[in-house]
Amino acid sequence: MEFRIADTFTDALARLAANEQKAVKTTAFDLQMDPSSPGLSFHRIDNSKDANFWSVRANADIRIIVHKTAASMLLAYVDHHDKAYAWAERRRIEAHPKTGAVQIVEVRERVVEVAPQLPFGAPIVASGAKPTKAPIFKSLSTDDLLAIGVPEDWLADVARATEDRFLDIAGHLPAEASEALLEYAATGDLNRPAPARPADPFAHPDTLRRIRVVENAEHLALALDYPWDKWTVFLHPSQRAFVGKEFSGPARIAGSAGTGKTVVALHRAARLVETTPNARLLLTTFSDPLSRALERKVRILVGPDSRVIPSISVASFQGVALDLFQLAFGHRAHVATEDRVWAILAEVSSTISVSEFSERFIRSEWTNVVDAWQVNNAEAYGQVPRLGRKNRMSVKQRDRLWPVFEAARAALLSQGLMTWSQIFGKLTGHFAGRAEKPFTHIVVDEAQDLGVPELRFFAAIASGGANALFFAGDIGQRIFQQPFSWKALGVDVRGRSATLKVNYRTSHEIRQAADRLLPSVLRDVDGVEDQRKGTVSLFSGPEPIVALAPDENAELPTIVDFVKQALADGIAAHEIGIFTRGADQLPRARAVVKACGLSALELSGRGDDPAGRMSVGTMHLAKGLEFKAVIVMACDDEVLPLQSRVEAVADEVELDEVYETERQLLYVACTRARDRLLVTGVAPGSEFLADLKLPI
Incomplete structure (x- = not known):
């Protein structure tokens, strides 16, 4: 009997308390070792439309939902008794009649969050009535919808979905269907996958997005200890094209916050090493904390014992420079502050x-x-x-x-x-004329924060062949460097640049509000455009809140109420982040944490354990992070944009640059939020907040 585990199980497991998780893991190991053991308490889910759903007792109130057949045992879900049973009663597991992929399908007649179901083919609106918005998939046929994996139960709902209603439906559909429909809504192109019907439906590529075989106890331990980050392990079809694409020269992908640029960078790095003999690949980003996060994700992606790991070096821009400097010149560089x-x-x-x-x-x-x-x-x-x-x-x-x-x-x-620029410059001179380079490939994440010295450096230490340089970044998140011409430095990405459009991390409402801070089209110095219009989010959530208070004391209770509501709704303390423009405003953030009766994790490069603590830091430290709820506070007049930066400029163009990067800094902080966002300040507040608010 094959033992399998679904992402719905690991996602649900991560939401349980620590003692509950321990009981579930013990029971999961028992199930794998001997599913017929008399100590295991199986009960059939009588009210489920799928006769193969059973519950297994993990403790007095926690139940594991398994899908059990003669050939396999699948861990499908886990929760407290009533919630676990309700989940199973609303679902069935089956192979899709068109694609052949195994899907965990919500039974449409038992879903009450969506408008009542009408027969497929019935009129979209009653005779004489006028629809408020046209259905966005009206030109797609039944065959089109089935080809991308829409379950038969949901064909009518999809056919009638307007732009506003589709987000209510998308969360009920299998991932491959909702993603293909979102891409169609954003681009007008329907990505009909090539037919792939292996003899075993569990071997279908879309099945493997959500269900994996667990071969032994060691593999099960890894699966339970590292709940799936599905946007790291699995790729949207629009992303997958960039992972395996051959580029004759330097290439770059762009996209707004949350569209999966880092995911593409990770998968491309792994693929280049797997397909290139004797590869020496550098995966790099602008800071040490982000490089450590990348290294963790690489290990989750390829597995801790993979042959890929030794061929990938992960380091920050400055970290790799210091290491190569010592190797090249026999001593450490001393950096001038x-x-x-x-x-x-x-x-x-x-x-x-x-x-x-x-x-x-x-x-x-x-x-x-x-x-x-x-x-x-x-x-x-x-x-x-x-x-x-x-x-x-x-x-x-x-x-x-x-x-x-x-x-x-x-x-x-x-x-x-030496300044950092001098360190990068000396290394560039050392390696530029050498045939033997330290790396065959370099993949750069957060590439928008590359400066002139860094870009020259990376061009000098890569082999220079096909696929040698790959960049992932968002011009709209550039907060450290002034713009300059990449082409003038010999790194020309024109014709090898594209923009990702599907947002995985941030709700529709938060993304829509944050996008108002930036132009719909961003263009770099070389004329390469980032077309941000048409980006869509995979899920919906509450509208972000912008609140101004008469003074700092009045700002505090608004934020405390927001935090307490988030905690009451099941969001953990470590899933909440508070950001301010600079260190001078951090005492106000610490006062919030204290008023909530919690402790603060001061964001830094140390990588401290966040368990049980709310993260507090400046907006610059928000880069690359993600929280379910985010508070961006102290957005006062003369704080954002920072008055000292405005007064320090020596050039009119520099003043424009200050305003642009300050605006982008607020965008970065706001887009760290997945589900909930609160932005506060003392009246009249930052001039940027007028753009962030919903238009009247």
């Missing part, structure tokens, strides 16, 4: 007569031109691109200013210090 660089610039500026240039301008010129482009002499300074900078500077002005930067470079060198 920003404060130290500013002190050196101030010191040398005071000894060189450049009073016509403000300290603010000198810092900006160093950061965005001299250090970023690794300008090392006056001639190069005269020729360096000044993309996006209003102050063009005459030859005489550059000649007067260059000695400041030359002296600053010399001072850093004399102190044995």
